[in-house]
Amino acid sequence: MHLPTHEAPPDTPAQRKADRGRLLRALNASLAFVLVLAAVYTAQGQFDVGAWAVQPWSPEGLLGVLTAPLLHGSIEHLATNAISLLMLGTLAGGVYPRATVRALPLIWLGSGLGAWLLGSVGSHHLGASGLTHGLMFLVFVLGLLRRDRPSIAAAMIAFMFYGGMLLTILPREPGISWQAHLGGAVAGVIAAFLFRRSDPLAPRKRYSWEDEEDSMVPAVDELEPPSPREVPVLWNRPDPEPGVVLRFPPRREP
Secondary structure, eight states: OOOEESSOOOOOHHHHHHHHHHHHHHHHHHHHHHHHHHHHHHTGGGSOTGGGSBOTTOTGGGGHHHHGGGOOSSHHHHHHHHHHHHHHHHHHHHHOHHHHHHHHHHHHHHHHHHHHHHSOTTOOBOOSHHHHHHHHHHHHHHHHHHOSHHHHHHHHHHHHHHGGGGTTTSOOSTTOOHHHHHHHHHHHHHHHHHSTTSSOOOOEEOOHHHHHHHHHSOOHHHHSOOOGGGSOOOOOOOOOOOOOOOOOOOOOOO
């Protein structure tokens, strides 16, 4: 719950230690996943990579929905996604640990299904860039929905470094799987709406001017106009005095 309080939010050594521990766990998890990607890349020469990639509109290609994010086409491709995963994974996991864990399966499946449904028949899609787009959109939309200080700061950091992902969900360059980017981004937005309350909001300091504004708001009864019978009479018109009719003598003919 986002409870307003008149006291400043606690910033005790224990709280700072818990925050550092949460960020460190997110960094370690992101780094471990990057090491898995590196290990898979070194072993790609031992098996047919195309058989494990997403093949649009092919029943056999559905297997790639689960395995394609682990594969990469070049060391540059791997390095680019590794840096994005380290930064966005640490940012998302450090600020929203529960929401990130619940959103990752949805983003993983969304990126693969986006490539399978929107890709050209006969093409092969692989790489973890769909996951990076999903994490970026997850962090950015959560900042818009929650609007507390950590959420807004995380959204601004994600947009500052990876705001260009808003453009890479559309076809721009040949050989880039914008379909996986779009699928991951849509899944990240959906996950933000579904899991926006998974992580509790920190207490927010309530300032004195907010209390003054509340006291100035009139009650509901004061806004209702009184009935005409309850309106006090401010002025009564005096009764007119009775007039006198003057009789004129009849006119005489000459």
